[in-house]
Structures are given as C-alpha cells and as structure tokens.
Amino acid sequence: MSLGASLAQAAPLYNLGLVIIALILFYKLFTLRVKDRRVYLLPWKLVFAALMIFIVEELLTVLRGFDFISIPIHINGFFEVLIIGTFIYALLLQKEHIKSSA
Amino acid sequence: MLTPYDWVYGIAVLTAAVLSIIAGFLALSLFDSAKKTHLTAWKPLIFALVLFAVEEILGALKVFGVWKTVWLTHVVPSFILLFLIIALLRQINVAKGYHE
Numbered sequence: 499m500s501l502g503a504s505l506a507q508a509a510p511l512y513n514l515g516l517v518i519i520a521l522i523l524f525y526k527l528f529t530l531r532v533k534d535r536r537v538y539l540l541p542w543k544l545v546f547a548a549l550m551i552f553i554v555e556e557l558l559t560v561l562r563g564f565d566f567i568s569i570p571i572h573i574n575g576f577f578e579v580l581i582i583g584t585f586i587y588a589l590l591l592q593k594e595h596i597k598s599s600a
Numbered sequence: 601m602l603t604p605y606d607w608v609y610g611i612a613v614l615t616a617a618v619l620s621i622i623a624g625f626l627a628l629s630l631f632d633s634a635k636k637t638h639l640t641a642w643k644p645l646i647f648a649l650v651l652f653a654v655e656e657i658l659g660a661l662k663v664f665g666v667w668k669t670v671w672l673t674h675v676v677p678s679f680i681l682l683f684l685i686i687a688l689l690r691q692i693n694v695a696k697g698y699h700e
Contacts, residue, residue, distance in 0.1 A: 501671070504671075509677070512678065513681060516681035516682065517681060519685055520685055526692055527688060532695045533697030534694055537694055570605075572605060572612075575615075575616060575663075578612075578613075578620075579619065582619040582620050582623055582652075582656070583619065589623065589626045589630060593629075593633075596633050
C-alpha cells in the first residue's frame with residue numbers, strides 16, 4: 499500500500515480524534531465565564547454547528563469504509579454545502595459585529 | 601448516461617466549490633480586523649477556512665475526474681482541524697481576559 503493510500507485509510511480515524519479535541523475545547527469555550535466584554539461568541543456557535551455536520555459526514559465515511567453502511571457518497575456534497583453556508587453566515591455575522599462595534 | 605442523481609451530486613459539488621471560494625475571500629477580508637487583540641483567534645480560523653476552500657476545490661476536481669488526489673482530500677481536513685484547535689485555544693484565552 500502506498501503512503502497516499504495509507505493516509506487515505508487512516509485519515510478519517512485520526513480526523514475523528516482531532517474532532518474530539520475540538521469538541522472538548524468548544525465545551526470549555528461555551529461554559530467559560532467571559533471576562534472580555536468585546537468577545538462575541540455567536541460566530542463560534544455557528545462554527546460548532548459546522549463541526550457537528552462534519553462529524554456526521556466523517557462518521558458516515560468511516561462506516562462506509564468498513565462496509566457497515568451503504569449510503570452513497572453523493573450525500574457528502576449536501577453536507578459540504580451546509581458546512582460552507584454555516585461558515586459564510588458566521589463570517590458575515592463577525593463582519594457585522596466588527597462594523598457595529600467600531 | 602448520467603442519472604438525475606449524478607446531476608444533483610455534480611451541482612452540489614460545484615455549489616460547494618464556488619461557495620467555498622466566496623467563503624475563502626470573505627475570510628481573507630477579515631484578516632486585517634483579526635489583528636485586534638480580542639479577534640486574534642480569527643487568524644488561525646481564517647487559515648482553516650481558506651484550507652477548507654482548497655479542500656472543496658480538490659474534492660470537486662476529484663469528483664469530475666480532473667485530478668484524483670484521494671489521500672490529499674483526507675489529509676487537508678486534518679490541517680483544518682489543527683488550525684481550528686489553535687483558534688479555539690486562542691479564543692478561550694481571549695474569553696478569559698488574557699488579551700485585554
């Protein structure tokens with residue numbers, strides 16, 4: 499097996515590991531008592547929502563890789579449109595907040 | 601012969617690629633603002649969003665058979681997640697008041 503094929507096989511699994519770390523950090527961020535009044539957390543909540551959609555997509559990829567499910571790969575396209583839409587909304591919210599607080 | 605399912609998938613992939621380029625440019629337009637201390641977490645997040653745009657373009661190229669880089673489309677998300685983790689760590693520090 500080539501390096502590229504090995505990476506392709508293992509990547510969804512260690513991506514899930516990195517996601518677990520990100521989830522723990524999101525939990526810390528949202529349960530923290532915010533001391534800086536300039537902090538605006540709504541875009542981060544949207545990034546969290548995008549991460550949750552990514553988790554579902556990666557889980558389906560891993561399960562498909564091990565032949566546990568047979569959902570076609572086509573559904574990933576819709577997940578990605580959702581993720582990007584969420585990112586764009588988060589960016590626009592942050593831009594608007596920067597303008598209104600300037 | 602392409603099925604309606606293939607058409608919908610292809611349109612979804614192209615939509616994702618175009619929207620990700622727009623998101624990438626939007627993210628870059630925020631880069632100057634991210635120099636402010638309370639927005640320092642947005643710098644690594646902007647890198648993550650630009651990498652996401654790259655990932656979507658690679659995915660679209662793979663789907664249409666232009667350039668098949670199977671391993672790359674799985675490795676790039678790892679870097680996206682790494683930048684996201686860095687951004688979260690910075691944002692937690694900002695929220696704690698370390699950058700006031």
